[in-house]
Amino acid sequence: MPGVNRWAGAADNAGMRAACHLFARLFIVAWLAVSGAAHAAKDFDLYWMKTRFDHEIAFRAAAIHVAWGAEALCDDTTEIEPFVLWSANAVPKRLSADERALLKEATGMDDQWRLAWLDEGAPDDLRIGMVVTHINDRPLPQQSTRLDMTAVFRGNSPLSADDGGFWGVLLQARAEALENKPMVLTLEGGRKVTVETQAGCAGSVIASAFDNEPDRFWRQGNKRAKIPGNALMVASTPDEFRWLAAFGTYFQATERAIGRAEVAESVSPVFTVGKVLTMALPGSGVLLTLMEQQTERVISVDGLSSSADLFANEVVLALGGDPAVGLKLNERMRERGAGVDELLMTDFRKANSQTHLEKLREVIVQKQAPAGGGS
Known part of the structure; x- marks a missing residue:
């Protein structure tokens, strides 16, 4: 028809297709950016979870080396085991389901009591990650809760995980080793492994990178002492972890x-x-x-x-x-x-x-x- 541009429709369709392609490209770029950011965020969360765990285990190992190495400097001694046991159920700050999943992916640790560190003097039958169910035939406790209402006045939650049951089992086994009774671990499946202990400073020094009160130092008489989690995360060398443990x-x-x-x-x-x-x-x-x-x-x-x-x-x-x-x-x-x-x-x-x-x-x-x- 006169005055009608027969190519206008085709041009409009071409423009529409170009716009759609551009939109698709922008959507893909945006999706990749969001996806990449999500992966980066998860990678950081995994890294941070692994870092916190590594600092805690480094401290626990240092505490054992200090107990052994400083025996001559201590006036109260006992027998000390050549391993570290760890469970997500025992960290002071309760972990969410997402945090537990990250912990498992980053470290292999979960709610069970697993071997997290072994001294070179530990039995060859033991491996990092093995589940331990009993020490000297006493069951290691599952999750328990401590209620501390004074924490409210310090701006913290009154509820925290309680590892007192675990330390009760371990300290009793140490005392028995002092009387020449061997320390025996029962592994998942029922197999038992006898562990040789070594004399060292008595008491237990604890610290957690998952601390519910990371700025607080406390001690229970001459039985237990807690190093603030913040100090744990600032320390970075074996000597620094040993200094904290010795303190x-x-x-x-x-x-x-x-x-x-x-x-x-x-x-x-x-x-x-x-x-x-x-x-x-x-x-x-x-x-x-x-x-x-x-x-x-x-x-x-x-x-x-x-x-x-x-x-x-x-x-x-x-x-x-x-x-x-x-x-x-x-x-x-x-x-x-x-x-x-x-x-x-x-x-x-x-x-x-x-x-x-x-x-x-x-x-x-x-x-x-x-x-x-x-x-």
Whole structure:
């Protein structure tokens, strides 16, 4: 017909097809972006879950090495096992179903009590990931809950998972090993494996990267001590994990801490830190009166925590590490604003620890000096 463009419809259809193709491409790009972001988010969640788990197991292993290595520095000892058991049901902060799925995918761990770490001295029959159901024929407990109403006033949930049942079974087995009764693990399926233990500092030092109160330090007399989860996540080297474990160990296995748990706070403390110094050079008088006086002055201000700093320094040195890691770790915790309660040193405690490190360095120099002292 006159005045009608016969190609207009075709052009419109072509334009429509082009628009549809463009829309499809944009949709695919957007979908890939969203899908990629979702995968990236999950990858990060898996990485973070694995990182938290690794930090916790590194600490638990360090606590065992500290208990063994510091036996000579402790006034209360027991037998310690060469393995770490772990269950998602026992972490203080309750995990959601999604978090449990991530944990299983990232670490292989779940609600059962599985072997999460083995020392080289553990039996060859044991493997990481194996399920343990009993220790010395006592069943390992399933999930239980602790109610702490005081947590509400600290801004936390009053409900948390309770691992007290697990520690009750383990500590009883340790006590029996001290009486020469072998420690026997029952694996899933009923097979039993006898485990050799080794003497070490008594008590239990705990810490969790899944802490419901990650900024809180606490201790139950001289039986248990909890290191804040925030400190656990700042630590990154074996020496730093050992320093944290030794800090908690002090409150349970040293004469002064045990005594202070049983007498009034007004009783004048007796200086008992410094065993590494006196053991390293017997009779050499390295532990100077000035050091004792300064330490006692600071302890009168800061209580037991100052002695725990020095004890941790000495334990790390006794294990062949750098005793200065405690100060370095403390600085990082301060820089990051990590809430770590009693672990954060005051200026008094830092100065005291620095003086202590100087004395430890003198010990190292004297031990390395050639016999006879001459050249």
